Amino acid sequence: MTHDTQLGYLQGVAVPPWGMYVGSMSETTYTVTGMTCGHCATSVTEEVSKIDGVTDVRVDLPTGAVTVTGSREPAAADIRAAVEEAGYRLTA
């Protein structure tokens, strides 16, 4: 059916809205141990957000995954220091 084919084509070429950031933004995921609740996540988010160049921090509490977005990849030592300042630890 012609209509379905055209729709499929349009979906196939759709560009995700975040595509424009590729190449200029860096996203790195770290794993933090010791976070047990929303306050923990907020503490880590606040400390990591202070790092120069960091524009966004997302914390997934169940897995401890902390995704850091920035204008460049932050130094692992900076992330580690910020996490420890908040009272938690970065794995490996």
Ligand SMILES: [Cu+2]
């Ligand atoms: Cu907590």
